[in-house]
Every structure is written in C-alpha cells, then in structure tokens.
Amino acid sequence: MNELKFHWRLTQGGERPGASRGHQASLGETGLADLPQRIRFCKRAEELGIDSLLTDFGWSKPDPMFLACAIGLQTETIKFIVAYRSGLICPTSFVQQLNTLSTLIDGRFSINVIAGDTPEEQHYYGDWLPHDERYARTEEFLAVCRALWRREGPVNFEGKYYKVEGGKINTPFTAPDRDFPELFIAGNSKQAHDLAISQGTIWMQIPDTPAKMQERGADVLAAGKELGVRCSIIGGRTRGEALETAYALVSEKRDGFDDGAKEREFMRKSDSVNVRSTYAMAGESEWLTPWLWTGAVRTHGAPCIAIVGSPRDIADGIEEYVDAGVTQFILAGWPKLESMEFFGEEVLPLIRQPKAIAAAL
Amino acid sequence: MPLRFHWSMSSAGEELKGAKARAAVSGIPNLDAHVRFCKVAEECGIESLLTAFGFHRADPIVLAAALGMLTTRIKFMVAVRSGVCSPTLFVQQVNSVAALTGGRICLNVVAGHTPEEQKYYGDFLAHDERYERTDEFLTVCNAFWKGSGEVNFAGKYYTIEKGKLNTPFVAPDRSAPEIFLGGNSPPGEKLAVKHADCMWRLPEPAAKMRDRVRPLVESGIEVGILVSLIVRETHDEAIAATEQLIARFDGAPRRTHEEFAKKSDSVAFTSTYKLANADDWPAPYLWTGAVPYMGAPSVAIVGSPTEVADALFEYRDAGVTQFLFMGWPDLEEMERLSRLVVPLVREREEAETRNAEVAAS
Numbered sequence: 234m235n236e237l238k239f240h241w242r243l244t245q246g247g248e249r250p251g252a253s254r255g256h257q258a259s260l261g262e263t264g265l266a267d268l269p270q271r272i273r274f275c276k277r278a279e280e281l282g283i284d285s286l287l288t289d290f291g292w293s294k295p296d297p298m299f300l301a302c303a304i305g306l307q308t309e310t311i312k313f314i315v316a317y318r319s320g321l322i323c324p325t326s327f328v329q330q331l332n333t334l335s336t337l338i339d340g341r342f343s344i345n346v347i348a349g350d351t352p353e354e355q356h357y358y359g360d361w362l363p364h365d366e367r368y369a370r371t372e373e374f375l376a377v378c379r380a381l382w383r384r385e386g387p388v389n390f391e392g393k394y395y396k397v398e399g400g401k402i403n404t405p406f407t408a409p410d411r412d413f414p415e416l417f418i419a420g421n422s423k424q425a426h427d428l429a430i431s432q433g434t435i436w437m438q439i440p441d442t443p444a445k446m447q448e449r450g451a452d453v454l455a456a457g458k459e460l461g462v463r464c465s466i467i468g469g470r471t472r473g474e475a476l477e478t479a480y481a482l483v484s485e486k487r488d489g490f491d492d493g494a495k496e497r498e499f500m501r502k503s504d505s506v507n508v509r510s511t512y513a514m515a516g517e518s519e520w521l522t523p524w525l526w527t528g529a530v531r532t533h534g535a536p537c538i539a540i541v542g543s544p545r546d547i548a549d550g551i552e553e554y555v556d557a558g559v560t561q562f563i564l565a566g567w568p569k570l571e572s573m574e575f576f577g578e579e580v581l582p583l584i585r586q587p588k589a590i591a592a593a594l
Numbered sequence: 595m596p597l598r599f600h601w602s603m604s605s606a607g608e609e610l611k612g613a614k615a616r617a618a619v620s621g622i623p624n625l626d627a628h629v630r631f632c633k634v635a636e637e638c639g640i641e642s643l644l645t646a647f648g649f650h651r652a653d654p655i656v657l658a659a660a661l662g663m664l665t666t667r668i669k670f671m672v673a674v675r676s677g678v679c680s681p682t683l684f685v686q687q688v689n690s691v692a693a694l695t696g697g698r699i700c701l702n703v704v705a706g707h708t709p710e711e712q713k714y715y716g717d718f719l720a721h722d723e724r725y726e727r728t729d730e731f732l733t734v735c736n737a738f739w740k741g742s743g744e745v746n747f748a749g750k751y752y753t754i755e756k757g758k759l760n761t762p763f764v765a766p767d768r769s770a771p772e773i774f775l776g777g778n779s780p781p782g783e784k785l786a787v788k789h790a791d792c793m794w795r796l797p798e799p800a801a802k803m804r805d806r807v808r809p810l811v812e813s814g815i816e817v818g819i820l821v822s823l824i825v826r827e828t829h830d831e832a833i834a835a836t837e838q839l840i841a842r843f844d845g846a847p848r849r850t851h852e853e854f855a856k857k858s859d860s861v862a863f864t865s866t867y868k869l870a871n872a873d874d875w876p877a878p879y880l881w882t883g884a885v886p887y888m889g890a891p892s893v894a895i896v897g898s899p900t901e902v903a904d905a906l907f908e909y910r911d912a913g914v915t916q917f918l919f920m921g922w923p924d925l926e927e928m929e930r931l932s933r934l935v936v937p938l939v940r941e942r943e944e945a946e947t948r949n950a951e952v953a954a955s
Contacts, residue, residue: 264760266693293760296683296690302659303694322679325715326653333653336622337660356755357745358682359734377716388714398713403621403650 235459235560239581240314241573242565243286244274245294250568255534258293266295268303274570275304275311281577282585285312285343287563292357298334305338313342314417314563318349320360320370324377325388325400331414332404340408343415345437346371348425368424370394375416375432382406382413417461426453435459435561439535440554442522447557454558461561462554465529465539468566468575472542479541482567483532524550536565547576548583596943597906598916599931600671602820602891603643604651605924606631623652625660632665634925638932642669642700644918649714655687655699662695669698671774671918676703676731677717677724682745682757684731685738688771689761697765700772703728703790725781727751732773732789739763739770776820783810792816792916797893799877800908807913818916819909822884822894825930829898836881836896839922843887879905891920899934906939 247262248270257263278286288297301313317327334342348367349355355362362370373392380388381400388400406413418425418433421441426449429436436453440446440462450460467482469475519528521538524546529537540550551562566572606628635643645654645661658670672691674684691699712718719727730749737745738759745757763770775782775790783806786793793810795803797819807817824839826832874883879901884892895905906917921927 258760261760264693264762266690268694292682292686292758295693295761296687298656299659299687299690299694302656303663306660306663321683323677323716325649326678329649330653330656332621333623333656336652337625337656353756356753357757357759358680359752359754359757360680361753395716396718397716398718399710400714400716401649402714404652405622407622 238284238561240285240563279311287314290316316345319374328381329402335407345417430456437461443553443557460559463563466566467539467541544579600642600918602920604646636668642671644671647673659691673702676728681734703775787813797821800912804912811913820918822920824896825902903938
C-alpha cells in the first residue's frame with residue numbers, strides 16, 4: 234500500500250486567521266510574498282511531520298511556483314503541492330519551468346492541476362473555453378507533459394488544443410525518487426475522475442462519505458492511482474469543545490465582511506462540479522457522517538467541509554477514509570498554524586500508531 | 595547619462611558553452627557556479643545579468659527567482675518569448691519574482707529564433723506574425739503594469755476581460771519592469787519603440803550604426819549592443835588573445851553555427867553572419883573572427899583599456915548607451931572591465947559633466 238501522506242494548506246500573504254476564502258482574496262496583503270511568515274510556517278510543518286504544503290493558484294496570490302522556489306531554497310524537507318491551471322501556459326514551457334525548479338529544490342514538489350474555478354477568472358487570463366473543454370484540453374496538456382517527462386526522444390503531438398513538433402528540453406525532472414512530479418487531479422466530476430486515471434497519479438476530492446468515495450474510486454485504485462481527500466479539521470480536547478469552535482466559526486462576522494454573501498456570489502459564478510456538488514450537499518445535511526460537518530461550506534467554501542471532534546474522533550474519521558482506499562490528505566484549519574500544530578501533535582501520533590498497540594490501549 | 599553595463603550569464607559554469615551544439619548542452623543549472631557568477635558581477639558593479647531562453651537551458655525566470663533569493667544587489671534580465679504563456683500569467687510570474695527579490699528583474703523580449711525550436715513549444719506562427727503577437731502580448735503586459743484598473747483587451751491572439759492581479763510589480767525605483775527588446779528588423783524596431791525601454795542590437799562599426807540608432811533614440815528609447823569583450827593591459831595582448839581563442843577550436847563547432855544560421859529566420863542573427871564572412875576586422879576595435887565558431891553574439895570589442903573605452907564612447911556618440919557583454923572566460927573579462935575600463939569611462943563622463951556645467955555657467 235502507498236504510504237499515508239498528510240499535507241496542509243500554506244498560509245496566505247498576510248494570513249487572517251479564520252478569514253474565509255472570499256475575504257482573504259479581497260485583501261491586498263494576499264498578493265504579497267510575506268516570506269518570513271511563510272518560511273516560519275513551513276519550518277513548523279517540517280517539525281510536525283507534514284509532507285507537503287499546498288500553494289494555491291489564483292489572481293489574488295503570488296505565483297505558486299515561485300513561492301515554492303523561494304521557500305524551498307530556505308527549508309530542508311518540506312515539499313509543496315504547486316497548484317497550476319492548464320491552458321495558461323504551453324506544456325513544453327510548463328515542464329521546462331517545473332524541471333528547472335526541481336533541479337533547484339531537489340524535486341520537492343508535486344503538481345495539482347486544476348482546470349479553473351470560474352469562467353470569470355479564466356477570462357482574466359485570456360481563457361475562454363467552457364468547463365468540459367477545459368478538461369479535454371487538460372488531458373492533452375498532461376499528455377504532452379508526460380511525454381516530455383518520459384524522455385524517450387522528441388515529442389510529437391497533434392491534438393485539438395496543442396500541436397508540438399520535435400519537442401525536447403534539456404533540463405530533466407530531478408528528484409531522489411521520481412522522474413516526474415506526482416500529479417494531483419482535483420475535482421469531483423466524471424471528467425476529473427477520468428483524467429486522474431489517464432494522466433494523473435492521484436484523484437483528489439472534497440470528501441463525501443467513505444462508502445461513497447470507495448465506490449467512486451474503485452476503478453481509480455484499480456488503475457494503479459491513488460485516492461486523496463481535501464478537507465478541513467476542527468479539533469478540540471473534547472468533541473464538545475470542537476463543536477463550539479465549529480459553530481463559532483460560522484457565527485462570527487469579521488470586519489463587517491459577509492462571508493455567506495461572498496460565497497453565494499462565488500457559487501453563482503463557478504462552473505466547478507466539485508465546488509457545486511459540495512455546496513449542494515451542504516444544503517441537504519449538516520452532518521454527512523457523525524464527524525463530517527458541512528456547516529462551514531456555505532460561508533467558507535467547499536474545501537471547508539470539516540472533520541470535527543477530539544483527536545481520537547479525527548483520527549477515527551481519517552482511518553475510515555484510509556479503509557476506503559484514501560492515502561493522501563490535504564488538510565487545513567483555523568487558524569492554519571495552530572490547527573496544524575494540533576493535528577501534528579495530537580492527531581498524527583494516533584494515526585501513525587500501529588493498530589495493534591491502539592487496540593491494546 | 596552614464597553608460598550602463600550588463601553581462602550575459604549564458605555560459606556560467608561552462609566557459610565555451612557557445613561552441614557546443616545546443617542539443618548537447620546540459621540543462622541542469624550548476625547553482626553554485628551561478629551564485630559565484632552573480633557575486634562577482636555584484637562586486638564588479640555589473641547592473642544586471644541576462645538569463646537566456648532556449649530548449650537546451652534551464653528556464654530563465656525560475657532560475658532568476660532562485661538566484662535572486664541567494665544574492666542581494668544584482669538584477670536579472672530574464673529572456674522572454676511571447677506565445678508560450680498567457681500574458682496575465684506572465685505578469686503574475688514577473689511580479690512574483692519582483693516581490694521575492696526586491697524588484698530585481700527586468701525583461702529581454704525575443705520574438706523567437708528558429709521556427710524549428712518554436713515548434714517544440716507548440717508555436718507554428720511565421721516570423722511576421724510572431725511580431726504581431728508579441729505586440730499584443732506586450733500591450734496586455736504593459737496594461738497590467740502601467741494602466742489603472744481592470745485590463746480589457748480584444749486582439750487577434752489574446753482576449754482578456756476585466757483582468758486583474760493582486761501582486762503588484764514592486765521595486766525601489768519602478769512600478770513596471772524595464773523592458774529590453776532584441777532585433778534588427780523594421781518590425782522589431784517598431785515593437786521596441788512602442789513597448790520597450792531599450793533595444794538590443796548586434797554590433798556593427800559605431801559609425802555605421804548611427805543612422806539607424808538615431809531615430810530610435812529620438813523616439814524615446816535607448817539602444818544597446820550585445821557584444822563580446824576582449825580587453826587586455828595592452829593592444830598586443832588583446833590581439834594575441836583573439837588568436838589564442840581561435841587556436842582552441844577545431845573544425846567541428848564551425849559547422850554547429852553554420853547549421854544554426856541556416857535554420858534561423860532572425861534578421862539580426864543572419865545579418866551578423868554576413869558581416870562576419872566579409873571581414874574579420876570591420877573596425878579597428880571590432881573583431882568578428884569568432885563568429886563562425888561561437889555564433890553571432892561573439893562579435894567582440896577588442897583592445898587595451900583605453901582603446902576599449904574609446905570604442906564605448908564611439909558607440910555612445912552613435913547613440914548606444916547600454917552594453918550587454920560576454921567574455922571568455924566571462925568572470926576574468928568582467929573583472930578586467932571593472933578594474934581597467936569602467937574607471938576610465940566614469941572619469942571621462944564626470945569630466946564631461948564638469949565641462950558642461952562650466953559651459954552653462
């Protein structure tokens with residue numbers, strides 16, 4: 234079985250603890266490098282046994298590839314999950330940039346390929362394809378990337394969106410254990426599922442119940458790919474304490490910013506199946522399982538579906554996904570640093586504990 | 595205005611890289627050698643270092659970001675080809691590097707060298723259309739840097755709607771990166787006048803350049819030359835150095851560059867090959883003897899410190915105010931420029947300023 238890996242979301246520039254996605258993006262500080270703060274966060278993540286930090290892509294943030302480069306040069310072991318949108322750069326240049334990055338930081342990154350959240354933001358970048366075609370293009374994009382990573386001679390490709398003739402680059406992907414980066418394909422849609430099987434190494438989803446995820450992911454595992462979950466953690470010493478924290482999160486209005494309205498606006502604009510289905514699910518039921526809470530989704534966004542409870546509850550919740558075949562988790566919490574420390578110190582040891590010892594206790 | 599000196603970092607860690615077939619060059623950057631190169635350049639008072647673009651090299655902007663993190667003063671002149679990524683994404687990358695390095699990035703725009711290499715990147719446009727696209731690309735980029743508010747652009751190659759980015763270009767003295775643009779053809783000149791701060795040309799004798807440089811300078815841009823440098827304590831030593839350089843080549847590398855010249859549709863490059871075949875010394879200070887072995891950029895200013903300083907002022911009188919140098923080896927040549935030539939140049943500039951003040955009073 235693949236090794237279990239736990240990732241966290243990297244802090245934003247001028248991170249505001251508890252700020253929703255819409256609120257954070259509206260702040261000028263989000264666009265700044267804010268390196269000292271982020272490097273401190275990364276060093277703490279290294280100490281806590283976190284594998285990688287997700288560096289988001291979006292108009293409101295610095296380019297994640299360059300953040301990974303800058304932070305990677307000043308840290309030792311932490312890796313990055315660099316989110317990038319296909320369709321904004323030609324695959325040959327993309328691979329050349331990533332391979333160059335790999336030579337500089339020992340290949341300490343994987344790639345989260347996203348097809349784009351909202352048509353509005355895609356238009357900022359000059360991308361006018363509708364949702365389904367963006368997936369078809371991503372399929373071609375990654376096919377060219379993977380052909381370049383195989384290094385089996387000049388790459389010739391003739392598709393609907395890309396045509397490459399004699400393609401080659403001299404800089405190889407350089408890492409101790411891989412010759413191309415792990416490729417996270419995120420999304421709950423059929424297209425994302427198919428893309429993960431054809432070009433990815435792992436299918437990332439916003440979680441549904443473990444049973445449903447197991448059912449949907451069976452053919453992904455059969456194809457030799459991994460399953461991953463992206464969600465939030467809301468913990469406390471006891472379940473009661475965790476619930477209080479959870480409810481406080483959605484009842485507060487910060488600086489007069491209406492998170493619910495901002496998130497509703499985002500939903501109107503989004504054409505992501507992933508985001509829409511989670512938003513819809515959150516309307517149907519607040520608790521999908523005894524520990525999986527959708528209460529923050531309608532104010533804080535789809536990835537804020539949360540596993541809530543005591544360290545034991547959270548460890549159990551994660552174990553259920555592991556039993557369903559999930560091997561990688563991209564997690565976050567509020568505030569990011571404290572929740573990561575809680576997870577690393579209180580929850581992770583329970584998960585890493587061999588089952589036999591856990592049973593004996 | 596004082597003359598400005600830049601250096602090419604294309605051969606960092608590999609002295610005669612220009613003499614190798616491009617496909618045989620390793621694309622793995624030697625980070626230590628590059629950092630050493632940068633530090634010597636900082637000590638020598640070089641303003642910026644060119645990181646070039648090509649399939650056989652590491653990606654220049656990622657490399658510049660890393661080197662910027664490991665140095666303190668030197669700027670990076672990052673080569674950019676339009677047509678390989680969305681202008682919005684490009685601006686986001688450049689602004690991110692600026693945020694990480696205190697704005698130590700400027701750009702060297704090239705419209706592309708050989709159609710063959712462009713096809714590796716999925717670019718099948720012909721020479722004139724590449725210029726047209728570069729025009730649109732730079733129009734969008736400059737709208738992000740110099741405009742106020744959202745960017746709207748509808749062109750033949752790019753359509754941007756309400757484009758915005760949250761990471762501004764930040765530097766101590768600028769709110770947009772300085773743009774250099776290389777080329778010798780009339781569309782290149784038009785492009786430079788419209789979008790650039792300085793146009794790079796390959797050198798001809800200074801007197802011959804005057805007529806084509808003057809209109810560019812009158813249009814409000816600077817003109818610089820991309821030229822190699824061989825300066826020695828005496829005239830005879832400098833001449834001997836040219837002979838020693840030629841003696842180091844056997845027949846093979848000459849073919850390398852003849853092949854490249856045949857494939858290239860760049861007017862700047864092909865016209866220099868013609869110049870080189872006509873005469874090894876088109877001016878007493880200008881030597882083209884290495885061009886058959888090391889390509890167009892190896893046209894060299896050769897001489898004693900005084901002769902070289904005189905040559906630089908001849909170029910200045912023809913309107914050329916910036917110099918992008920290469921040398922064999924780079925670091926020794928850079929050190930001689932700094933120690934032997936720059937003091938003469940600055941002394942003369944100061945004397946001129948004093949004389950001008952006296953004349954004015």
